[in-house]
Amino acid sequence: MNTIDFSAYKGLIFDMDGTLIDTMPAHMAAWQATADRFNFPFHQDWLHSLGGMPSFKILSEVNREHGLSLDPKIVSRFKMDTFAEMEEHGEIISCTNIVLESFLGNKKIAVGTGSQRDCALRLLAKAGILSKLDAVVTATDVERHKPFPDTFLLAAEQLCLGADECVVFEDTELGKQAAHAAGMDCVMVESGKLIFHPK
Helix, strand or coil: CCCCCCCCCCCCEEEEECCCCCHHHHHHHHHHHHHHHCCCCCCCCHHHCCCCHHHHHHHHHHHHHCCCCCCCCHHHHHHHHHHCCCCCCCCCCCCHHHHHCCCCCCEEEEEECCCCCHHHHHHHHHHCCCCCCCEEEEEECCCCCCCCCCCHHHHHHHCCHHHHHHHEEEECCHHHHHHHCCCCCCEEEEEEEEECCCC
């Protein structure tokens, strides 16, 4: 078990993609197919760095980065459909799921994700995680997405907890920025280990 002391927190808020479930390879495959279909450059590291941002917002970044005028709604719908049709969306990530399991029934547990609600609920149910959660906040539920704090603040509110009573688990820089902007400590998943980043 890791050496981080979680006793000070009443609520645990987990990002989903790349934090609880290793969906990033499937997301990257879907982005590759989308880039091929709509003829824009596919840069895996750059796209990965935007993890936590909804697909339609990533498309706005693609347009800005490459001087394109793709329709974010049409292109992101293709990407999300491609992702949804994949058989394998990834294994659960053990270091975070061990923490979730160990505090089940003792602390309130939420997910705060940049995925759309229907996709997030489907993935969480398939991974056997959904039934263990007290709240789920998705890109569908907030106006301002990561790195803004809204996702995590709404999750804390749905858990009936203050920001200072919650800790966030993340795997991207955008997610960590969102956690710190919310006034919450952040635990990052780095190479299969949990690394503590206080606010």
